Amino acid sequence: xxxxxxxxxxxxxxxxxxxxxxxxxxxxxxxxxxxxxxxxxxxxxxxxxxxxxxxxxxxxxxxxxxxxxxxxxxxxxxxxxxxxxxxxxxxxxxxxxxxxxxxxxxxxxxxxxxxxxxxxxxxxxxxxxxxxxxxxxxxxxxxxxxxxxxxxxxxxxxxxxxxxxxxxxxxxxxxxxxxxxxxxxxxxxxxxxxxxxxxxxxxxxxxxxxxxxxxxxxxxxxxxxxxxxxxxxxxxxxxxxxxxxxxxxxxxxxxxxxxxxxxxxxxxxxxxxxxxxxxxxxxxxxxxxxxxxxxxxxxxxxxxxxxxxxxxxxxxxxxxxxxxxxxxxxxxxxxxxxxxxxxxxxxxxxxxxxxxxxxxxxxxxxxxxxxxxxxxxxxxxxxxxxxxxxxxxxxxxxxxxxxxxxxxxxxxxxxxxxxxxxxxxxxxxxxxxxxxxxxxxxxxxxxxxxxxxxxxxxxxx
Numbered sequence: 001x002x003x004x005x006x007x008x009x010x011x012x013x014x015x016x017x018x019x020x021x022x023x024x025x026x027x028x029x030x031x032x033x034x035x036x037x038x039x040x041x042x043x044x045x046x047x048x049x050x051x052x053x054x055x056x057x058x059x060x061x062x063x064x065x066x067x068x069x070x071x072x073x074x075x076x077x078x079x080x081x082x083x084x085x086x087x088x089x090x091x092x093x094x095x096x097x098x099x100x101x102x103x104x105x106x107x108x109x110x111x112x113x114x115x116x117x118x119x120x121x122x123x124x125x126x127x128x129x130x131x132x133x134x135x136x137x138x139x140x141x142x143x144x145x146x147x148x149x150x151x152x153x154x155x156x157x158x159x160x161x162x163x164x165x166x167x168x169x170x171x172x173x174x175x176x177x178x179x180x181x182x183x184x185x186x187x188x189x190x191x192x193x194x195x196x197x198x199x200x201x202x203x204x205x206x207x208x209x210x211x212x213x214x215x216x217x218x219x220x221x222x223x224x225x226x227x228x229x230x231x232x233x234x235x236x237x238x239x240x241x242x243x244x245x246x247x248x249x250x251x252x253x254x255x256x257x258x259x260x261x262x263x264x265x266x267x268x269x270x271x272x273x274x275x276x277x278x279x280x281x282x283x284x285x286x287x288x289x290x291x292x293x294x295x296x297x298x299x300x301x302x303x304x305x306x307x308x309x310x311x312x313x314x315x316x317x318x319x320x321x322x323x324x325x326x327x328x329x330x331x332x333x334x335x336x337x338x339x340x341x342x343x344x345x346x347x348x349x350x351x352x353x354x355x356x357x358x359x360x361x362x363x364x365x366x367x368x369x370x371x372x373x374x375x376x377x378x379x380x381x382x383x384x385x386x387x388x389x390x391x392x393x394x395x396x397x398x399x400x401x402x403x404x405x406x407x408x409x410x411x412x413x414x415x416x417x418x419x420x421x422x423x424x425x426x427x428x429x430x431x432x433x434x435x436x437x438x439x440x441x442x443x444x445x446x447x448x449x450x451x452x453x454x455x456x457x458x459x460x461x
Contacts, residue, residue, distance in 0.1 A: 007050040008234045011043035011227040019220050028215025034078045040223045041071035044230040051233035060233060062107035067226050069099035074222075081214050094158040101165040104229075105172060108193075111232055112176040112186045163204055166197030185235035192228025195221050311379040313357055314364040322378035322386045326435055334389055335396035335428050336435045338443040339367075339403060341383035342421040351416065358413050359420070366406040372399065386439075393428055400424050400453050423447035427456035 073096030080089035177186040199221030206212035348356035425443025446454035
């Protein structure tokens with residue numbers, strides 16, 4: 001148990017040691033700012049991977065990947081500083097630092113929200129929000145500060161990109177916490193993200209003023225943020241929390257503004273840096289993919305809804321659909337008929353279920369052909385059918401007689417002539433009482449008395 005808790009506090013313990021070295025006046029060195037500094041990141045990754053089982057495994061994986069990406073950038077930057085190989089090192093470290101954000105966009109809602117299956121839409125939403133909003137705001141801020149940031153335009157772009165992405169992280173974390181309910185876990189996580197974000201903003205201001213120096217104590221703000229992200233996974237999640245994900249409104253903002261930004265780039269191609277074009281176009285491309293997936297899912301959902309209300313054997317509506325149609329029958333003149341086949345069970349027992357199924361399909365076809373337009377025919381299960389037919393009492397009784405007549409001649413199945421009949425319960429839609437129950441009672445009276453068609457009495461309250 002003690003070893004288990006060591007991993008929980010290991011990163012923060014190493015961070016405290018590193019901060020003490022700075023407070024005691026130690027200069028930047030290989031031991032403190034290469035080994036010890038990056039060891040804190042490694043400890044945060046291990047702490048994340050050893051988090052309790054009540055944490056979402058995808059949250060653990062994405063948090064570890066986020067910390068790992070940032071850790072690679074930190075390691076490359078530290079090595080370049082101490083061993084003087086600046087060529088391509090800055091670009092590599094910036095790319096690694098940037099990869100922290102897409103993983104964090106995926107991790108944060110899953111850390112705060114309840115466990116759910118990872119979906120492609122979740123990944124697309126994180127990418128669209130991260131790329132879209134960040135590229136838009138970065139472009140607008142970059143125009144103001146690009147001339148003040150030392151280095152080339154790529155360095156300026158990344159310097160502005162980080163705090164903009166941090167704003168997006170803070171927004172996602174706070175919105176997710178509001179949706180799922182604040183808890184100790186969400187407070188620790190939000191505190192870590194705020195620490196990380198404020199350090200990025202301070203770093204940007206120092207770059208603009210030219211006062212930043214490698215290894216200063218403010219650099220520990222990034223380590224504090226990463227350590228608290230890892231620590232949040234050890235806190236017990238809110239047991240009553242709701243599912244948490246990036247809010248659709250935030251996705252809509254990213255998609256809506258991207259075309260406007262592209263239009264501005266087309267009108268003023270020299271005004272915006274080329275780095276903004278790629279993420280903006282990518283945002284729109286991902287938005288198109290997302291729209292395609294949503295349309296396909298909606299289509300599949302519609303098909304599933306239809307199948308849920310369809311009888312698999314005959315293709316007719318099922319009991320659920322008939323009950324829904326009865327509920328919509330209020331105020332319309334018509335009747336409900338319940339039909340139960342007579343003599344079907346002995347045939348089914350003698351010839352087998354396969355032949356019985358064939359007869360049921362043929363019965364469904366005969367019934368369907370004899371019904372007027374606007375009627376609803378449903379198979380309720382077994383050899384029982386239900387019909388909703390519109391019209392006055394005389395016309396609906398005439399339909400009942402027509403349905404009975406469709407079974408007056410035998411079925412020919414597999415060379416066998418099979419005769420069956422039907423008992424029908426008829427109840428008018430008089431807006432009183434349970435139509436289905438009354439029609440069922442009338443149908444059983446028809447079967448008991450041998451009258452074929454029995455009309456339910458007018459309801460007496």
